[in-house]
Amino acid sequence: MRWDFLSSYIPVLTDAAVMTLRLSIIAFLAGLMLGFFVAIGRMLGGRAVDAVLRAPVDVLRGTPLLVQLLAWYLVSSALGLPLSPFAAAAIGLSVNAGAFISEIVWGGLASIARGQREAALSIGLSAAYSIFAIELPQAVPAIVPALIGFYIGLIKDTSLAYILGLYELTRTAKLISEREFRPLEIYLVIAGIYFLMCFPLSRLVAVVDRRARSKGMAQARITI
């Protein structure tokens, strides 16, 4: 293996890492908003709202993210409102994240005993107040580790944005390897960069989990 070629690519790799982080953070924040909105809407809205919101969630969870990213790009062009590759990737990742995060939040809320809502209602509080002030705070210890775990996956999923021509880490690595004919080295390097982004977060999950457990608050494990 030879590594000497790498030094000249440090600025390019830095830009690529920034692109990866940018996409993942945008998608995570937008996904959080969407996810909470959908989960709480499903909890509060009754059966009809639940059915309406669940259908797109099922589609988004049941189709490959790669296909979804392409679809945002191609369908927007076909409709005459073309999205830039970055916008298509950011929107595609965000909407997909929203679907998964809504399941995490919904699962956390569903793990809270029914009696909590009934007790809140019985003293005259509204269902919405009960969700925000009574149920969500209790669900946080179950939701937060699952959200961090999801974000770890999201960082790696941004690699799929290469299909839209975005120079995030994976596509950048491909480009460098084609120029230098050193695929093994460069892919090892970007694997290392992904790992450095994700590993601290997976340690954080363990810490958050342990703290919740020691307070007797970690209930159901949420799996999606």
Place this chain on the structure above:
Amino acid sequence: MTGGEPASARISSPAGERGMARSDSVSASARLPIVLLEGVTKEFGSLRVLDSVGFRVFPGQRIVIIGPSGSGKSTLLRCINGLERVTSGRVTVDGMVVGDRGTPMVQVRSEVGMVFQQFNLFPHKTVVENITLGPVRVRGVSRKEANRQAMELLDRVGLPEKAHEYPIRLSGGQQQRVAIARALAMRPKVMLFDEPTSALDPELIGEVLEVMRELAHEGMTMLVVTHEMAFAEDIADTVLVMDQGQIVEEGPPSKIFNNPDTPRARAFLSRLLERSRRHEKV
């Protein structure tokens, strides 16, 4: 108290020998029912849990509901504060039709306190926060005033020193007493108790019953689902026996416990007596 009220046809008058001795507010306010059920039917899918149940509760009355599990006792209570929607029939609380479009549920629920089998305290809030949440958020009481009232209530249930503890640090009996205080903080006109001692260890039951007994003596209108027969005999002015979603018998405890008319009530009571005798032997 005149005997000619139509109400007393369905339910024995609260001014019976037991009721009269307890509280003089009973006879004064016994004219209008505070809770009225008319032909209440509740179905879960094809299962009929309540089968055209009707009865009245007058202010100051203490009604104990007994019956085998699955007979609809809990569902009956839950229909009164609108936690369950009735399939047909009508529930009226203090003149408001429960579940009606024009009736704000908040108002019904502020007038009906409920105590659950599993206490259902909010675990992330302290005892005093549990108690003040309703008055502050729903009744619009100032925090200072709500705290003062909460401390008064905690005195009444014998737990003033636990005000700033979290529920997890309390025993089951203490949690249930806090839950009673939380319900009382809304100053309800009626209190519903849904098997309040069934989840408790035997040695913790007494302290909860004691608080309830005191409430009864103060003249609170109460509907209690319980298996504690001695308690029922002590505080109830009327006992309802339920079976398969219907009220099969009702009357003063002395009558129901010693000489029930219907075979279904008799069968249930003899099973219950047998069980409590077995318990005494242990």
